[in-house]
Amino acid sequence: MKYRVPxxxxxxxxxxxxxxxxxxxxxxxxxxxxxxTLSASMTASTVYRYAQIALTLDPEAGELETWEAWTAAMQVYNALFELSSAPEGTEVKCMIDHGTHTLTATGPRHFTNAGNWEVAFFLALTCRDEKRLRALCEFPVDVLRESARKGGISYNEYAYHWVSALQAFVLNRPGTAEHLARAIELSDPRNGAFGGDILDKLVFPQMNAFRHFAGGDSAAFNEALAEGLTAFGSYHTATPERAEDIDGVVPLGLLALACWAHDHHQHHREFTLEVESGYLPKYILDGGWVGEFPV
Structure with a gap:
């Protein structure tokens, strides 16, 4: 069944x-x-904002400049974890925006948290950057938890199980199903999670789509993806203010999962992506720019 989500x-x-x-x-x-590099997190969010702006001007990501903005955001977000993984004060060479930058490692900091990890992971997935993806999946969840605590940042407990599920899946380790089930359970407001509509319309749909992708159920994945995109649109058009919020330009997690499904079809022809939407930029989704320049 084909889905078309406006x-x-x-x-x-x-x-x-x-x-x-x-x-x-x-x-x-x-x-x-x-x-x-102490303000690296702010730099990452700003560079990602510029990438979002580029997509408002080029919704299909058909222009090279849009891909450059998108990959730069991916590179900076992943640099946060490269800087956090190296001993504080040492030099780390990071490829960002067509150049190699020599940066000073920070060791784990407040920005080494689950929220930034998720953005870095999904951006790497959309850019098909296997090396960065696997490096993120080797990053200890306990460090994410402790860094957030030291920085005074509070995350719902489900976030750490969600990260663990994604890491286990990519690295083919045990625990994907168990961590995912726990993440879904803990993201339910009835179990004490905070976040309101964000949980129902933005968080759960990602987990639900991933559950069906990991299970190899193409039909259920497409249905869940379409429902997730619809919920994303509903959330971001609920008020005039939200309708103009740049965060409503693209559902990063769902886009990343759609990219995964698109690529999975190349090796498993029975698994098909049957969802079309302006929320899924065509040339990011199909990897049309991948390999255009070194990242």
Missing amino acids: SHRIDEPAYRLKEKEFQEKRAEKIDSLSQS
């Missing part, structure tokens, strides 16, 4: 007017990491 558009004229300025600011932000 998307809403974020129409901000200033984005078009400042397109070149955003590209220049992205380069400046990335260059600033060479002076100090």
Whole structure:
């Protein structure tokens, strides 16, 4: 069964007017990491915002500049964990935005948390970066938990089981089903999770789609993906303010899972992706730009 999920558009004229300025600011932000990596998390979120803006102007990601913005966001988010994995004060060479940057390792910091890990993971998945993906999956969940605690950041307990499920799946380790089941259980507000509509419309749909992908159930995956995209649109159009929020341009987790399903079909022809949506940028989804330049 084929699904077609409509998307809403974020129409901000200033984005078009400042397109070149955003590209220049992205380069400046990335260059600033060479002076100090302590604000790396802020740099990562800013660079990702520029990538989101690029998608409002180029919804299919058909322009090379959009892919450059997208891969730069992936590289900076993954650099957070490269810097956290190395001994504090040592030099780490990171490829970011067409250049190799020599950065100073921070050791685990407040930004070494489950939220940033998830963004880094899904971005790496959409960029088909197997090396970075596996490195993230080797990153200890206990370090994510402790870093968040030291930074005064509170995450629902489900987040750590969600990370563990994804790590186990990628590395083909035991525990995927168990961690996923626990994550779904703990993300239920009736079990004490905080987050309201975010849990029902943004968090659970990702887990549900992944459950069916991991189980190899193509029909159920497509249904869950379509439901998730619909819920994403519902959440981000519930108020006029949300409808203009840049976070509503693309559901990163669902896009990443759709990319996984698209690629899985290349080796398992019986597993097909039957969902189309403006929320799934065509040239990111089909990997059309992958390999265009070194990342």
